[in-house]
Amino acid sequence: MIKTNLNSRKIIGRNLNQSIILVLLIIVISLFATLINPRFIRVTNLINIFQQISVLGIIASGIGMLLISGEFDISVGSQVSLIGMILAMIIQKVGGLPEGSNPNGFNSSSIPLAIVVSCLVGIVLGFINGTTVIKSRAASFIITLGFSSIYKGLALLLSGGASFMLFGKFETVGRGRIMNYIPIAILFFIGVVVISHIILSYSKYGRYLYAIGGNKKAAYVSGINTDRMTLTAYVMVGLLNAVAALILISRVGSALATTGDAYTLDALAAVVVGGVAITGGEGSALSIFLGVVLIGLIGNALVIMNVNPYLRDVVIGLIIITAVTISRITSRRR
Amino acid sequence: MESLTVLQAIGFNKTYPGVKALDGVDFDLQYGEVQALVGQNGAGKSTFVEIIAGSIRPDSGQIKIDNNVYPYLDPSKSIELGIQTVHQENQLVEELSIADNIYLFNLPSNKIGLVKESNCTQAANELLHELGIDIPAGKKIKQLTFAEKKLISIAKAFSRKARILILDEPTASLDEKGKKILFDIIRRYTQKGLSVIYISHNIHEIFEISDRVTVFKDGKKVSTQPIKEISLNDIVRQMIGRSTTNLYSREKGKFQSAEAGILEVIDYHREGVIEHVSFQVKAGEIFGIGGLVGAGRTELIRMIFGLDQKDSGKLIYRGKEITPTNPNDAIKKGIGYLTEDRKDSGLIMMRPIFENISLVKLAKEANRMLNLAIERNETQFISEQLNIKTPSISQLVLNLSGGNQQKVVLAKWLFAGAEILLFDEPTVGIDVGAKSEIYKLIDNLAAQGKIIILISSDNPELIAVCDRVGIMRNGQLITVLEGNDITEENILRYSMGVNEKD
Numbered sequence: 013m014i015k016t017n018l019n020s021r022k023i024i025g026r027n028l029n030q031s032i033i034l035v036l037l038i039i040v041i042s043l044f045a046t047l048i049n050p051r052f053i054r055v056t057n058l059i060n061i062f063q064q065i066s067v068l069g070i071i072a073s074g075i076g077m078l079l080i081s082g083e084f085d086i087s088v089g090s091q092v093s094l095i096g097m098i099l100a101m102i103i104q105k106v107g108g109l110p111e112g113s114n115p116n117g118f119n120s121s122s123i124p125l126a127i128v129v130s131c132l133v134g135i136v137l138g139f140i141n142g143t144t145v146i147k148s149r150a151a152s153f154i155i156t157l158g159f160s161s162i163y164k165g166l167a168l169l170l171s172g173g174a175s176f177m178l179f180g181k182f183e184t185v186g187r188g189r190i191m192n193y194i195p196i197a198i199l200f201f202i203g204v205v206v207i208s209h210i211i212l213s214y215s216k217y218g219r220y221l222y223a224i225g226g227n228k229k230a231a232y233v234s235g236i237n238t239d240r241m242t243l244t245a246y247v248m249v250g251l252l253n254a255v256a257a258l259i260l261i262s263r264v265g266s267a268l269a270t271t272g273d274a275y276t277l278d279a280l281a282a283v284v285v286g287g288v289a290i291t292g293g294e295g296s297a298l299s300i301f302l303g304v305v306l307i308g309l310i311g312n313a314l315v316i317m318n319v320n321p322y323l324r325d326v327v328i329g330l331i332i333i334t335a336v337t338i339s340r341i342t343s344r345r346r
Numbered sequence: 347m348e349s350l351t352v353l354q355a356i357g358f359n360k361t362y363p364g365v366k367a368l369d370g371v372d373f374d375l376q377y378g379e380v381q382a383l384v385g386q387n388g389a390g391k392s393t394f395v396e397i398i399a400g401s402i403r404p405d406s407g408q409i410k411i412d413n414n415v416y417p418y419l420d421p422s423k424s425i426e427l428g429i430q431t432v433h434q435e436n437q438l439v440e441e442l443s444i445a446d447n448i449y450l451f452n453l454p455s456n457k458i459g460l461v462k463e464s465n466c467t468q469a470a471n472e473l474l475h476e477l478g479i480d481i482p483a484g485k486k487i488k489q490l491t492f493a494e495k496k497l498i499s500i501a502k503a504f505s506r507k508a509r510i511l512i513l514d515e516p517t518a519s520l521d522e523k524g525k526k527i528l529f530d531i532i533r534r535y536t537q538k539g540l541s542v543i544y545i546s547h548n549i550h551e552i553f554e555i556s557d558r559v560t561v562f563k564d565g566k567k568v569s570t571q572p573i574k575e576i577s578l579n580d581i582v583r584q585m586i587g588r589s590t591t592n593l594y595s596r597e598k599g600k601f602q603s604a605e606a607g608i609l610e611v612i613d614y615h616r617e618g619v620i621e622h623v624s625f626q627v628k629a630g631e632i633f634g635i636g637g638l639v640g641a642g643r644t645e646l647i648r649m650i651f652g653l654d655q656k657d658s659g660k661l662i663y664r665g666k667e668i669t670p671t672n673p674n675d676a677i678k679k680g681i682g683y684l685t686e687d688r689k690d691s692g693l694i695m696m697r698p699i700f701e702n703i704s705l706v707k708l709a710k711e712a713n714r715m716l717n718l719a720i721e722r723n724e725t726q727f728i729s730e731q732l733n734i735k736t737p738s739i740s741q742l743v744l745n746l747s748g749g750n751q752q753k754v755v756l757a758k759w760l761f762a763g764a765e766i767l768l769f770d771e772p773t774v775g776i777d778v779g780a781k782s783e784i785y786k787l788i789d790n791l792a793a794q795g796k797i798i799i800l801i802s803s804d805n806p807e808l809i810a811v812c813d814r815v816g817i818m819r820n821g822q823l824i825t826v827l828e829g830n831d832i833t834e835e836n837i838l839r840y841s842m843g844v845n846e847k848d
Contacts, residue, residue, distance in 0.1 A: 215715050216358045223705055226694035232690050233653070233691050234758065235677035235709035 030287040030339075034302040038309060045313035052316045059195065065308030066201035067092075067260045069301065071275050072282040073208045076300035078245045079283055080212070080294025082225035083145060083152040085249050088279055090163035091137050092272025095130050095257035097167045100176035100267035104125035109179050116123035120215035123182060131254045137163065142243035145297025160276070166202020177266045186262030197259045204252065209297035221245065281306045281328050285335040304333070350377040351410075352541050353398070353429075353510055358407035360393055360565075361745050365775075367393040368404065369565040375510065380532060380542040382552040382573070385562030386585055387639050388839065389801040391545050394562070395512050398543070399431040400424035428509030432516060438487045445470035447484040448502045465771075470505075477501055477531050493524040500528060504535075511535075512543045517551060518640065529555055547638050549578055549842055561585055582844055586834045596785075598829060599813045601630030601792045607664045609766055609797045611650060614659035619645050621822040622658075632788065632798045634812030636805060636837045642821035643801045644686055647768045650799075651683040652676045661765065677710050680745045681766030684755055686801075692755040693743050700725035702738040702754050706762035728757050733783060749780020756787060767791060769800045773807060785811055805834045817841055 047051040059150070071088050077214035078085055103109065107122035141159055145152040188196045220241045223231040232238045256275070261267050286303025288295030311324050349430045349756055355373040360366075368390045375381055379791060383391045394403040398409065400419035405617050407417045409416045411427050419427070445467040468590070470483035479497050489497060496519050503511055517525050532542055544556055552559055554575060561568040561584040568584045606629035620642050627633040634776075635643050648654040650661060653668030661669045663680075670676030676683070685691040686816060703725040708716075732753045736746060743754055752772065769788070773781045788811060792798055802808050808815050809832050816826045817840040824840050839845070 196493055214718070217710060217714070217717060219701065219705075222697055223694050223702070227691070229691040230685075230694055231705070233651075233673050233683060233685055234705045235674040236705070289696075293694065342465050 018131055030098055031296075031302055034286070034299065038302065038306055040314050041245065041306075045316050049318045052313065054200055055185075057312070057316070059193075061202070061308055061312045062198045063195040063263075064312065065304055066195075066197040067256045067276060068278050068282060068308060069201040069304040070252050070256040070259070072279040072300055072304050073204045073297065074249035075279055076283040076286065076288050076295060076297070077208055077212065077218075077221060078249050079288045079290065080292055080295050081221040081242060081245050082228065082244055083245065083327045085141060085156045085246065086153060086255055086276050086280065087137075087141060087156040087160035087163055088249065089273045089276035090167065091134065091253040092161045092257045092260060092275055093269055094137070094163045094167040094170075095133050095178065095254050096261040096267045097269055098133055099130045099257060100178060101170065101259050102129055103178055103182055104176050107181060109177070109181065118181060118314070125233070126182075127258060128232050130257060131251060134250040134252070134257070135247055135255025136250070137253070138247035139243070141250070142246030144247065146239045146242055158191075164269070168317045171267070171269045173269065175266050175268050178261070180265065183265065184262065186259045186264070196328050197263065200255060200259060204255070205297055205301045208300070212297050215256050217241070217244070217267050225294075226288075227293075274322050278307055281332045284332055286333075287339065288337070289339070292333065347593065350846075352412070354410040355394075355398070356408045356410065357673055358394065358397060358437055359405045360390075360402065361396070361405055366565045368397075369767050371407075371562075371565075371567045373542050373560065373567065373570070373726065375543060376557075377541060378536045378539050379558065380381070380536055380544055380556045382556035383545045383562060384547075384549065384552065384559060384581060384585060385806065386686070389562035390438055390515070390565040391562050391584070392639075393515065393565075395431065395543060395545065395783060396431060398424065398510075398514060400429075401599070425506060427847055428507060429501035429512065430508035430510070431512040432496075432514065434505050434515045434518060436492075436495050436499065436519075438495055438498060438502075439587045440488040441486065443467070443484055443486050444474075444490075444498055444651055445479065447487055447498065448473065448483070450502075452506070454558075455534075467753060470501075473505055474501055477504060492519040493521045495712065496520055497527060498819040500531065504531075508540065508543050514545045515547065515550060517546065525551070547842055549581060550846055553576075553579075575786070578844060582838055582842075583833065586838060595810050596789055598832075599631070601795070602628040602813060603630050603795065604628045606630060606795050607797070610660075610662040612660040612662065614646060614649055615646070615657045616655065619821055620649065620656070621820070623818075623821075623823045625816055625823060627797050627799060629795045630792050631814070632792050632800055632812045634781060634808040634815035635799065635801045635818060636803075636808050636815050637818035637841050641818040642819050643840070646768055646818070647770055647799065647801060648684065651681060651768060653683075674709060676763060677706055677764070680763070680765035682706070682759030682766070683768045684759060684770060684772055686774070688748075688755050689750055691750060695744040696742060696791055698740045699729060699734065699736060699743055699746070699754055702743050703728060703739075703757045703761050706758050706764075710762055725757075725761065728761050729754075732757050732787065747780070747785070748779070749776035752780065752784065753787075756784065760791075764796070766797045767799070769798065771801060771803065773802075773804065805837045808832070808837060809834065819843055 042053065051057055071092065075085050075088055077175050103122050105125045107119045108116070109118065141156055145155050147157060184196065186197055190196060190199070212221070220231065221237060224238050224241055230237055238250070250273060257272065260271060264271065282303040284290065285298055285306055286295065286300040288300065307328060310327055314324050314327070315321055351374050353375040355371060358368045358371040362369040371390070371394060383394070385391050393402060397404050399418070400421040402422055403418040409419060415648065438448065448470045449466050467483050474481060476481055479501055481490070481494055481498070496516065500516070514530060520528060536542060544552070546552055550594065558570055558572050558575050559576060559581065560570040561581060563585060608629070609627045611626070612624050613704055614620055623646055625633070637643050645654065649656045649659060652672045652675055659669065660667060668679040670679055670681060670690065687696065700722060704721050726739055729736070734750050734753045736750065743751055745753065773784055788798060788800070800812060812832070814826055814828050815832050815837065817824045819838060819841060
């Protein structure tokens with residue numbers, strides 16, 4: 013009995029422990045980077061880091077919640093690319109860009125139209141992913157791998173391989189700053205983190221996600237409509253991808269069929285490093301947030317420390333492997 | 347023929363947490379003999395043969411084969427010694443051919459290790475012909491019927507030059523024709539020196555095929571006798587033995603009241619699984635369902651709860667039809683289902699106690715947000731009421747003992763306010779103290795006028811807890827025992843289909 017108690021205290025503290033480890037890691041990396049280049053710790057650089065990770069953070073929050081329910085979506089990068097492409101094409105074609113190609117000047121109503129369509133496309137992509145995963149009963153990892161290829165192909169087909177410039181017509185979301193100081197993108201990022209925290213910790217829906225990820229059969233017998241919850245989670249991921257695409261395209265100022273591709277790996281890395289169990293049922297919005305910060309920090313720190321930036325992917329890969337190994341070892345001890 | 351011992355078990359002991367699965371079992375198998383093993387669910391037959399097959403190690407005891415003594419066997423050693431097991435479940439690879447399955451672990455290969463398909467098929471065809479099984483070896487397993495698959499499993503055992511063959515419920519999925527082929531094989535090969543350990547619940551066929559019969563009861567061997575010197579009734583009596591001391595007993599029918607409401611289960615049927623089952627349960631009554639494993643009890647309950655498809659079946663409570671279409675619907679109509687396997691489908695092990703307790707109630711109510719303070723208070727209250735032993739309700743369910751885990755599942759359904767409770771093996775794998783606590787809780791629920799249907803393979807439990815006991819066999823509700831007729835002997839007779847006069 014005493015033995016079980018000790019053991020269980022360890023497990024209760026596990027989530028908190030993981031967050032503490034992440035915070036410590038973040039501090040260590042920050043100190044290191046500051047020692048090598050004191051510019052790192054400047055507020056402008058810190059704000060810069062947060063602005064850079066907003067897109068990643070929004071995508072990661074989505075797949076983090078989805079992974080808590082036990083499902084994967086590795087098509088997120090391609091979704092962002094496709095949505096971004098559609099967004100840029102609408103602004104360019106309906107708006108009449110480059111300026112001068114349309115005698116009436118730039119049609120500014122193209123922007124709200126593009127935003128609405130992007131969000132709708134995000135929802136539809138999420139719906140398609142979710143429905144297929146549920147109906148096929150196949151591993152979501154593989155199904156969304158297939159969709160990743162499809163969405164990437166669609167983005168290429170739509171663009172014909174060309175880049176779609178926005179000529180500075182859609183800059184507010186990605187580059188705008190409130191009072192010339194706080195980037196709007198950061199507000200979106202923080203907003204998404206807060207909302208996902210509310211969903212996961214204070215809503216029934218969040219509780220169901222944990223339950224389904226923890227034991228799908230038990231959740232179903234307990235009266236939870238597991239299919240509907242899973243579908244909703246995919247739709248949520250799609251919508252968040254649309255928000256991420258808005259910010260990303262706005263910041264970059266143009267869309268390519270591959271703009272969002274790299275985000276799949278980084279978002280998965282952030283979520284896994286953030287302590288979401290890949291089998292589902294465990295994780296929190298805060299820890300996903302810390303995972304995102306860590307991944308974002310590594311990229312920035314390497315640049316600031318004047319290390320070859322290509323090393324970033326190697327480091328992130330090592331971190332994923334380490335994080336998963338540590339969590340496997342701790343769970344085996346149970 | 348002079349008798350010759352091919353296998354001897356000396357003092358097998360095996361203890362699992364809370365259960366003494368085998369208790370000093372001695373056993374011997376003679377050359378050319380068919381020896382039947384019988385006993386109730388959980389009597390220790392499976393554990394016993396698994397030790398011989400090498401998949402379980404005994405805590406103590408010895409296995410003697412051909413004058414060599416082994417403390418335990420592992421599966422490859424067991425096979426090397428000529429021991430082959432045909433399991434109850436199908437263990438064939440569906441996508442491969444019969445020939446490939448038969449020679450899966452010793453495929454005839456050429457010098458460089460390549461398998462020549464035609465050799466393999468030819469060898470398999472010869473073997474099947476020799477055994478009198480008329481199926482072409484090139485066929486894929488998935489094209490076969492259940493009976494044919496069973497025959498192939500048996501053929502597979504013969505491909506490895508078996509001297510000792512263990513058959514676990516071989517006729518459960520065999521039709522009459524298949525059974526005839528099997529018995530013919532057994533008779534021919536035992537004359538050539540094969541020895542067979544034959545486990546079966548079908549007592550009639552034991553008299554047809556076996557030379558001796560060994561009865562197990564609560565992990566102990568009761569007797570081994572030549573089949574000619576024992577009657578069917580003797581066997582049944584030995585399987586029951588002296589009844590174990592009852593830890594619990596309650597007055598029958600003390601809370602039931604037809605006025606307070608009747609649950610009518612009408613004509614539940616699914617082709618080949620459940621055969622037109624109907625019964626009624628009164629409010630405040632505990633209705634038990636007994637029967638052998640595989641009799642269709644769990645399948646019936648799952649259909650009633652709306653988990654599995656059915657061809658027909660209606661559920662009527664207080665005159666109103668409430669047949670659920672899915673678990674969510676069942677819960678909203680006041681039905682609760684405590685599943686057989688709490689780890690598999692009862693609990694979310696990695697989540698805290700209070701989340702598990704409140705889960706069904708959340709799914710039942712319409713609001714979208716949680717009220718964490720109220721949830722905590724209420725789940726705390728119910729956890730204290732049920733005496734769940736834990737320092738905190740934030741504790742992960744994983745850390746609780748089996749009995750306390752089961753109480754969490756129970757708490758989940760009570761918290762949701764279920765009126766009709768379906769319990770499937772509610773006390774499996776939990777200790778004696780927790781068992782009697784759960785019996786008291788169930789009794790309390792009856793006192794509150796709830797309708798309770800309780801499946802159990804533990805016959806003394808049915809006798810102690812239930813007001814009436816329905817017995818199922820082969821998907822049918824054979825009879826409903828009441829009052830003094832609820833005896834272990836009656837439950838067993840009806841479960842196995844043994845008449846008084848046999």
